[in-house]
Amino acid sequence: MNKIENLLVIIGRTYFVCICAFLVVWILTWAFHFAADTSEKPPFTLYSAFIDDFAMFKNGDSGKHYYDAHANEYTEAQFYEMLPTFYSKQLIVKEKLPDTLYGRPVSAKFIQNENFTFKTAPVAVNKRVIALYPLMESMSGSVDLEMPTDVFRITNNNIEFVDMATNSVNEAKSDLFTKTFVQKGFAFPAHIISGNPTTKKEYDNGYLITDSNDKLFHLKMQRGRPYLRPIELPKGIVPKHIFVTEFRNQRSLAFISDTENRFWVLDAKNYEFQKADLPDFNPETDGMMIIGNFHDWTVSISSGDQLRYFALSTDDLHCLKSYEVPAKEPTKLQRVSNILLPIQLKFLSGLDGDVWPRVVVMGEY
Amino acid sequence: MSLQAPNNYKQHKTQKPRNPETFKPRNLETALAIETTLVMLYKEWIKTRWFYAVALLTTFALCGYVLLNINRLVSLKGAAHLWEVAMFRDAIFIDMLRYVPLLVGIVAAVVQFVPELVHKRLKLTMHLPRGYVRSVMEMLLFGFGCLALLFCGNLVMLLLGLQTFFADEIVWHIVLTALPWYLAGLSAYILVAWVCLEPVWSRRILNILISIACLRVFYMSPAPEAYNRLLPWLTVLVVVSLALPLLSVVRFKEGKE
Numbered sequence: 001m002n003k004i005e006n007l008l009v010i011i012g013r014t015y016f017v018c019i020c021a022f023l024v025v026w027i028l029t030w031a032f033h034f035a036a037d038t039s040e041k042p043p044f045t046l047y048s049a050f051i052d053d054f055a056m057f058k059n060g061d062s063g064k065h066y067y068d069a070h071a072n073e074y075t076e077a078q079f080y081e082m083l084p085t086f087y088s089k090q091l092i093v094k095e096k097l098p099d100t101l102y103g104r105p106v107s108a109k110f111i112q113n114e115n116f117t118f119k120t121a122p123v124a125v126n127k128r129v130i131a132l133y134p135l136m137e138s139m140s141g142s143v144d145l146e147m148p149t150d151v152f153r154i155t156n157n158n159i160e161f162v163d164m165a166t167n168s169v170n171e172a173k174s175d176l177f178t179k180t181f182v183q184k185g186f187a188f189p190a191h192i193i194s195g196n197p198t199t200k201k202e203y204d205n206g207y208l209i210t211d212s213n214d215k216l217f218h219l220k221m222q223r224g225r226p227y228l229r230p231i232e233l234p235k236g237i238v239p240k241h242i243f244v245t246e247f248r249n250q251r252s253l254a255f256i257s258d259t260e261n262r263f264w265v266l267d268a269k270n271y272e273f274q275k276a277d278l279p280d281f282n283p284e285t286d287g288m289m290i291i292g293n294f295h296d297w298t299v300s301i302s303s304g305d306q307l308r309y310f311a312l313s314t315d316d317l318h319c320l321k322s323y324e325v326p327a328k329e330p331t332k333l334q335r336v337s338n339i340l341l342p343i344q345l346k347f348l349s350g351l352d353g354d355v356w357p358r359v360v361v362m363g364e365y
Numbered sequence: 366m367s368l369q370a371p372n373n374y375k376q377h378k379t380q381k382p383r384n385p386e387t388f389k390p391r392n393l394e395t396a397l398a399i400e401t402t403l404v405m406l407y408k409e410w411i412k413t414r415w416f417y418a419v420a421l422l423t424t425f426a427l428c429g430y431v432l433l434n435i436n437r438l439v440s441l442k443g444a445a446h447l448w449e450v451a452m453f454r455d456a457i458f459i460d461m462l463r464y465v466p467l468l469v470g471i472v473a474a475v476v477q478f479v480p481e482l483v484h485k486r487l488k489l490t491m492h493l494p495r496g497y498v499r500s501v502m503e504m505l506l507f508g509f510g511c512l513a514l515l516f517c518g519n520l521v522m523l524l525l526g527l528q529t530f531f532a533d534e535i536v537w538h539i540v541l542t543a544l545p546w547y548l549a550g551l552s553a554y555i556l557v558a559w560v561c562l563e564p565v566w567s568r569r570i571l572n573i574l575i576s577i578a579c580l581r582v583f584y585m586s587p588a589p590e591a592y593n594r595l596l597p598w599l600t601v602l603v604v605v606s607l608a609l610p611l612l613s614v615v616r617f618k619e620g621k622e
Contacts, residue, residue, distance in 0.1 A: 011605065
């Protein structure tokens, strides 16, 4: 064998050893996780203003279990009455829905109109998306929303509408919208484009877009014409993730997290920002769920193994109560697997959909 | 065995008389090496041409079928529906092709290397007056190159075909999702060659297990564009893995059975 052939064989041997080590660690990690996985669903948790505490429900092996954060037990009927806005339909059936709640006269319709659920998970935030967006008609006059026949993209110089049937750019519409973008001072290209492109919603509020200077704009299409409104950002806010809300009560336009991981609510009527009294929230690594009613919001933030609940007042979004679910102690098998396999390797993560080798050194659990 | 200068060298000599002062015997060696390489590649071509003809027809027919299917869906449900499911429901329309390159890679290696072992031709190759590692590497590069060309043709056909239905964003979304499948085909070719060339059965079983685990990496997530970050690294690893079958050949040469 000459020098090159020798080198090739050495490369082959090194590659073989590396690949064997890599595969052994990967397969053992999978086996340990498979054997030691004890993950279970956390109890359903909601803030109850009646008991000023978090009410919890768990459907376990021993049956349904209703309790609060201080381990007080409740019956099913008591539980429903503690959470009248969430279980309003149940209370209507039993004719137990009160006329007045938290000092305010209420009706079933009002309660249901004010209720909303918002959910975001890192895997959805970090997902790779196709940068084409359908812009619906916001003032169609029709009850049902319709998907448009075209989609838009924002390039380095303009906004382009592509007709889906012909797969060609609609020059006239693109020029009309680009003109409006330029008039309103939009600096191409866009950084963030956020909307809810679905017809399964009550109404359409278009898109919130940040330009290359991180200025925020609200884009809609009204009777075929562009509506682009610059939104003034309070000093120091640079939006990082935007979630257009489109809730039935039409109070908020969007939830926004900024580069400093603060969480803001953008008012739909006056475009004002209101900061939520919450700890740091990074949508790329943390999950969030909000179950809201006209009086308070229950916000759950999950970061890795940590799960925290916060009750916010709808008046000024100040925190009424908070609760952190106690961390679970690792099982014997988990401790043993951490010692036996101090370096673990896996390709998939709950944070994103990417296949990528992720090495964890001790203490994954 | 007597070595003969290749024809083109003879022509070269007749056109330009050799100057004894500047003539280097190395020129003869280089020309001979090129000639034997060409002979080796021609031998591989003779052995595998029917397979590649069938593979070419089959894979192109499957790509055509997938594109025709998209065309049929466009006529049935409208282009807008397809765009929507591509944008919001992770549809890529070419799922049918997921395991095709893998299968082609496996069969290519079997067609090329099993006859070498069955008819004990590999032993003859080992006794050629040239490096046996080099001979096997040339065989591997021939198969790898043919498959790479075939897969590139498939991808170009998909790319051009999809562009008639979808915007570039969707087209690249689909093609980037399919790229790991084609890389898996190339990897499968090398790994199966490694298994085929291995002379010892116990080691061959180990190679099979390692190969299965390696190929699993290419099919870990069905999510579109899930491999974007890993693709460059996977490509490098697949190319470097060309050195793996050489280990089996060295063991073969050492007489391990």
